[in-house]
Amino acid sequence: MEHVIFVPAIYRVDEISQLASFLSFIEGRITVKDKKIVLYLYSNRKVEDKDINYLKTLPANQIVVSKSEHFSDWEQPYIEAITQHIKTIKPHAVISTSDEFIKSILARVAARFSCGFAVDCTDFIFDEVTQNYIFLKPAYAGNINAKISVKNSSIVFATLKIKNVAECSFENVDRKVEIIESLFEELKLFSGNIKIIEKNLAQNIDNKLESAKIVIGVGRGIKDKENLKYAFELANILNGAVGVTRPLVDMGWVDREYQIGQSGKIISPQIYFAFGVSGAAHHICGIGSPKLIIAVNRNKDAQIFKIAHYGIVADATSVMKSFIKAFKNRLKGC
Template identity: 35%
Template sequence: MAIKVNQEECIACGACLSVCPFGAIVMQDEKAYITEACTACGACVDTCPVEAILREEEDKVVAMDKSQYKDVWVYLEIGEGKLRNVGLELLGEGRKLADGMGQSLASVLIGHNVEGLAQEAFAAGSDKVYLVDAAELAQYNTDSYTATLFDLISNYKPSVILMGATNDGRDFGARVACRVGTGLTADCTGLGIDEATGFVSWTRPAFGGNIMATIICPDHRPQMGTVRPSVFKKPVLDYSKKGELIRVASKIKQEDMRTKLIDMIHVCTVSCNLEEAEIIVSGGRGMCKPENFSLVEELANVLGASVGASRAAVDAGWKPALHQVGQTGKTVGPKIYFACGISGAIQHLAGMSSSDLVIAINKDPDAPIFKMADYGIVGDVLEVLPILTEEFKKIKSA
């Protein structure tokens, strides 16, 4: 939509100048003109006494033929030779969407020597697996993976694509959406089917988590979205299930990739692999100083757990951002979550609410974290943690 001035009708009264909040109207030769600063808010339209300022409708984009697009796809991310949990989690939700839409569920596997992972996708509920296997795809590369998924979409036309909101998923998911000319809803925490339209409804937090926005994509296909890891639970795998394996030849050549992987340096060990962790020990502001995080790390080492941190601890510089759990950090869903010296801000609770069992340690008996905890210990975390660590050591040695 654009704002235009009918120069023949304009009487240069200046009424529009005073109401424009962006200073986007100027007077030249006793006529009003709209500049590039205009945001089409319409304040001037309602003010003009002679109705010389008008809204002009821009040409509407012709809607695509959505009937050509069908099936729900899940992109399966691979890490260290196995499927990442987020892909399996999305297959569980994808199955629900596919059944609700009366369509098939398909997985997309991109990599090298990864055909053996297809059976796990079938076990998680996938009806089909699109496999693109080539030496050039052995390591994730933005150019090659974007082009590969774009070719698959162009040839097979899926209706819905689900991707994990991981570093890789966020990197090339938006590129693919832009290339195919559709929208992408990022960092979703809920999926469903809109009853009125039959479209996928994507739910995600907005305005710092103060509201939950539900978004649909009515005019373009595929409907795309990224979903945070650990938001949904993995389905129970049934390895007796079979499906259709569709091998697709790769069109990628080495010269098509603008970047080349020289070496991979592991800057973070298993202790910060929060999305895949079954046990997480997290510390917050109650740890008082960075040196005290050694108590969290000692307990994590005994339990074979990953180390997490609240936003307050990360902002204070006590732990790197890779360890942050919460709405602005990582969403996790371990079997056991230890909240040590964490009060329980709503943003942190949103990031760990999928945990099966929550154990909270805090000296404030009214701390919000206790409302979510399955077990609570009221006490000084600096005194409680060493006792817990010693007890777990005794149990393991026995």
């Protein structure tokens, strides 16, 4: 009997490359020979040819693009489609990324099947004999990995936070990608009376945090929301991205999409700048293992200095401005 893993994902042009790491991770953790990984990519428009070609190389046994004009910024059409696909596929597990939108969708789908849901896990253990899952999730500010078992569920639902990797170790095979039109009556029923009038984005900035090689991390030590502009300016100069600690999100300075850490995004930059970051464990567990960490903090006893390769005891914003000036001057002749 096949062990089926269903991976639902939403088509976003700038995020599709992350599927390689994600699927490779799952494929490596579940080692039974009779496993079947089924990827469904939900889209409200035509998937670009280059992305179709990319999908064909992914380590999945079946890849389906489910296209419908009803898929938008509202969860309900996705809930109806994923529910129907689960009934058809009959998976043992439904596993997806820890994107906030997909978590909201899967929580409702899991409730429909009266199943447990493990969210924001960083790893899992699969028992080949019992075919049970044990998920690992940081707890107590990242000091331990809690083990989570989803018991008494016909289907295991979970989302994973994994680090993206530059290269994935899976066989390059030209697989068939099936494209279907989602014509469920439920999609028409729930979408027909809903119309998006206006979208308000907190900040319309291309900030590819999870794939950036250089990340400018900022914490409360920058003191003022206005000083965030220097972080974005420095990131722009270095072709990097900006990430923040949780307090800045809680204070409403930036959107949660910028948060790094246990309750935010897991990143894997080569270089990490920490401006005004104290170094709390729940933030540090999200930065991966950068080759170079440069920390700036006024508190000489800040935890961040224990892991930094270079530390500067000074005002974070002032040093950030100095770095901007220095890098601008250095790049003039390039």
